Amino acid sequence: DGGITQSPKYLFRKEGQNVTLSCEQNLNHDAMYWYRQDPGQGLRLIYYSQIVNDFQKGDIAEGYSVSREKKESFPLTVTSAQKNPTAFYLCASSSPTSQETQYFGPGTRLLVL
Amino acid sequence: AQKITQTQPGMFVQEKEAVTLDCTYDTSDPSYGLFWYKQPSSGEMIFLIYQGSYDQQNATEGRYSLNFQKARKSANLVISASQLGDSAMYFCAMTDDGAGSYQLTFGKGTKLSVIP
Numbered sequence: 001d002g003g004i005t006q007s008p009k010y011l012f013r014k015e016g017q018n019v020t021l022s023c024e025q026n027l028n029h030d031a032m033y034w035y036r037q038d039p040g041q042g043l044r045l046i047y048y049s050q051i052v053n054d055f056q057k058g059d060i061a062e063g064y065s066v067s068r069e070k071k072e073s074f075p076l077t078v079t080s081a082q083k084n085p086t087a088f089y090l091c092a093s094s095s096p097t098s099q100e101t102q103y104f105g106p107g108t109r110l111l112v113l
Numbered sequence: 114a115q116k117i118t119q120t121q122p123g124m125f126v127q128e129k130e131a132v133t134l135d136c137t138y139d140t141s142d143p144s145y146g147l148f149w150y151k152q153p154s155s156g157e158m159i160f161l162i163y164q165g166s167y168d169q170q171n172a173t174e175g176r177y178s179l180n181f182q183k184a185r186k187s188a189n190l191v192i193s194a195s196q197l198g199d200s201a202m203y204f205c206a207m208t209d210d211g212a213g214s215y216q217l218t219f220g221k222g223t224k225l226s227v228i229p
Contacts, residue, residue, distance in 0.1 A: 031215065033216075033217075035217075040221070040222075041221055041222075042117070042204055042206075042219030042220050042221050042222055043158070043204070043206075043217070043219045044219075045216055045217065048216065058216065088156060090156075090158060092158075092217075094215060100146040100148075100163060100165075100208055100215055101148070101160060101163055102160070102215075102217060103160060104150075104157060104158035104159075104160075105157070106155070106156065106157045107156040107157060109156075
């Protein structure tokens, strides 16, 4: 089945620790995105990538980093510089023929211990 | 800057009835896209419907239709014949292609509860 997978479903971070959230897609989509969702809020864009080896900051990139070494993969690292990382993280991708419509993965819930 | 406003934090609808979820937007770009997503309690965002700013007709997808009123800058979602499985959060979002990045801007959402 084609789709977007995110792992893990739940992630716990200790103070001062970097953690990496995985996002993989087998839809052959060029563009991939990372969003953060806080309780009772809509999604806010962290980073996006339109092609391999290229990515751009979104509205709330501070404290996060990404890489795009393969078309299928767009991992997000939450660094120790992100002081309030507890949130729901959603990865999305879009097709080169229909770049407007983004399709989302199931999400990762990050909690701070 | 783009902005999406959803003024209904929560809505109730009787099963099999129709319901309208409100969305207004603000942008200075002439070319943009409008979207509705559904988020069940599981968390995944499910794409429902898309309307382009130059589309002459309102978009429809099964029981979902988008009431697009460009002059009023509104893009309301209409769900016909509500089902219990429609209970979820609904988000209105927009994107513009001005920067070529198709970034989505989301509203804060409306929680829809379908009553048996």
